Amino acid sequence: MQLPYHYHAKDDWPSTVDNNTPGFFCRADQQTPNKFSLHSYGVAIDINPRYNPALVTPKHAGDPLRIQPKSGTHYYYHHKGQRGMIEPDDAVIRIFAQHGWKWGSYWQPPDTNYMHFQKDMDSHYQAHSLERAPKDNTQ
Known part of the structure; x- marks a missing residue:
């Protein structure tokens, strides 16, 4: 496993060729x-x-x-029963779903992305400017 910066790339695709599991990686959205x-x-x-x-x-x-x-490519066309593949009934899908993530x-x-899990951004994840931050009146 190599950290993403090892690839000197502006996206995480080069890392995926080596089967790295990228999580946090600051980059533009594909779409x-x-x-x-x-x-x-x-x-x-x-x-x-x-x-x-x-399938991109x-x-x-x-x-x-x-x-x-x-x-x-081989695994895309033979996506059944191979070790390391995520299948519809796998525990990983249920566990992510229990925490609000989508597969x-x-x-x-045609957008099929077997590797990808994501959690929708909600107000908990949204950044606020300092000027708009709520004031703490408890002090």
Whole structure:
């Protein structure tokens, strides 16, 4: 396992080729590049990416869908019963769900992301400017 900075990349895809499990990684969102990814806030994780690859929507109309990481292509097409793969009835899905996380495999096609779990951002995770911070009147 290598820490993400080892790859000197602006996203975590190079790390996934080596089957690293990236969690926190400050980067732009894949679908909306003007926003931060949920990985930037520590509320997303990609587990065993080689064995649980993603089908990625192209950035340009007309380009084909692609499997990420490429080293996971075999596993994408044979996604059953391999050690390290996440299956619909696995405990990892139930445990994440009990804590309010969602599995990327349940997204609408064609976006299938077997490796990805995320927790929606709510007011608990939202940052507030110092000027708007509530005043503590208990002192």
